[in-house]
Amino acid sequence: MTAKALNIIVTGVGGQGNVLASQVIATAAVDSGYYVSVGETFGASQRGGSVTSHIRVSQVKPYGPLISRGDADFILGFEPLETLRTFTVYGNALSQVIMNVRPNYPLGVLLNEDKYPDIPNLTNKLMTQTQKLWVLEATELAVGVGMPVGTNMVMTGAFAGVKFLPIPLKAYETVLKGLFAGEILDLNLEAFRAGVKAVS
């Protein structure tokens, strides 16, 4: 790792569990000995708004909780429109992106006033403008392990799996074991591992 902080943005829509995903990633990083700052916007998170977490990981010092525009090294996008929205503000040519392709339509789209971006087109654009893009059917993978609300763990697994942070998978699993128990733990671990597998 360089002296500069690594800047990760987790983005999605309220209710997708992305705050928990960012906390798992951040805890795994702290437990692995890094300085971590997380800036979270989750006040109205359950009410259909955009929810974004900025995670900054450093070996040297604690950074502020917000990332500058154009300075995201990694974007973990739970939803295509939110991935695009975050990339256009915070992305750069060296950004790496994992994107869940399942759309969540904003009110304006349901009202037939706005047009949801064409997903194949959006994917192509991101492909050409980023250093690397992984496209995932994370929600379907979560449904596949029997936990439709487990999209966040699939995405966390995918993030852990691409090894952007030099943290062993075991560190993430240890965090999950501290958070959940019994059957819920098993389901979360299964979703996490499905995410790891999807990017390997």
Place this chain on the structure above:
Amino acid sequence: MSFLSLQSNEPGRSVLMTGNEAITRGAIEAGLSYAASYPGSPTSEILANLGRLAKEYNLYAEWSVNEKIAIEEAAAASFAGLRSLCIVKQNGLNVALDSLVSIAISGVKAGMVLVVGDDPGAHSSTNEEDSRLLCKVVHIPIFEPSTPEEAKQMTIAAYELSEKFRLPVTLRCVTRISHASGNVTIGEVQNVNKVAAFAKEDRFVTHIAYHQMQEVKLAKIRQIADTLPFNTYTGPEEAKIIIIASGPSALYAGEAVSTLGLENEVGVLKLGITWPLPEKFLLKYMKQAEKVIFVEEIEPFNEDNVMALAAQHIMEIYPIQFYGQKSGHVAGPKGPGLGEMDPDIVKQSLARVLGIENKVTVVRSSLNLEMPDTPGREMAFCAGCPHRASFWAMKSAVALDGRNGVVLGDIGCYSLALMRTGWSLPKTMHAMGSSAGIANGLGKLERFGFKQPVIAVVGDSTFFHSTIPALVNARYTSATFLLVVLDNETTAMTGHQPHPGMSNNAMGEIVEGIHIEDVVKGLNLPVVIQDPYDIKGSTEAVYRLLQTEGTKVLVLRRACALVAAKASTRPRVYVNQGLCIGDDCGCNRFCSATFTCPATIWDLQKGKAMIDEVVCNRCQVCVSLCPQGAIQVEGGTDFDC
């Protein structure tokens, strides 16, 4: 997240904590005995965690009915020799202010800390308000943490300062502290007094005679302020340009200086205590500086106070020029003092003051960004939210009534009704319980020709918080209006905290809840209870009650969909696409475009409605509203359609 680490007995260990968790841990390490609060973002999680830890650390934690009671309770515990904590958001401080002013005059005994959560940018508030201005009026010191680690250390230091000067001390947090996370080092839990007694010689009263004492206390604290470790200076000792910042803005300032490559020219002076000011510390750096730039959230609080200090010492520090909100140099896209700070705004402001180019650090991609447009994401009631059904019923009843009825909004999830998800029905929205107060006024204007029916809308927690006095007033003065209580059996907006209507408390104990209808009946006012999911019944109830004189109450009772969904065994709701006739229907896509439930979406391929079953909470309300009867329930619906 790191609830387990809150109970850590490994001093020295570094763990990830939110600012709220760090404050919780700090209070525990300081030997806290008594905590009281009313929920409000961004600080709700502190009392919630203390409630869960109450048994283990021999402390008492309470969700009080409102902030005025909460601060009075915290003062009481302090009078009796116990370290206490009161936690409020910016608006909560307004509610508590009257009592706090008096408590600061009478003084306290054991350490009493007031945590205030300000919400710059109003992420989860109706307004942005700078509580520091009020704390200055109250004559109490203000600590401002810039990281979660500092939030923990300052909480402990605040107890010591409070106890030394027998004065409440404020810890002013912004959203980017409370809801941010960072490394926090676990410390030892102090062994302080946990036995309560009101000493014979003690007296705590408000009297003009104590004003002088307050000024003496502040003058002494002003001197101590210079010695506190939380005020720091980073940069060249002889810097001609200094940035004075507090809270997370200090970190943004440091980052802006290094990104612009100005480390050898610009120093950052971080204020940890922003009232009273550490004057000698400030003057030392202002004497050599030629340019001073202020970075803070929300109002120019430090800017005003430091400039007043500078004016007093102008002969020692001249020449000097100040830049900030007042000069217009430090400003985000909306203008000075509007919205929250971030590293980009500080960089831009610094470049503006120094007349240099704001270098973009990273080469943006070939970003000929011909990217697709990104439609905004408006907030909306959750799928299955009983409020959506309630507002639809009120909208329908007001239309049926035909007298141009006025709906008055209040504070809670149902504030979202101001947006399209609630058909922008409310015509007013102010403070907690204000709808009922305003209804009291409108409800007596008949003598001036006012003919419109009035509906005041409050939530269940808001009902207990500050609506009851308005109902008493309404009964006493014969006001004509309908109070609709949207009773979703929790304090939903702030994260489902219990309230007096519920059967549990902050510490997870079972208690006897107060029924809203019993309170109303006790005032001898008529009350009707109705399930909002039953749209037809609710519409009729609202309509019927609007035809009557005097004050009356309708309780629309149905548990919050997010709570109910967790325990739900309700049957699957689906669109029978054989019955949906798409855009030929003439309903204008009622289920998705008018009723705007996030679970009813449009099948673009087939041109028909469909339900997103991952999102649907199975409330069945859309079933009764589809003109074609195309939305169906496995095994049949619960309600009369």
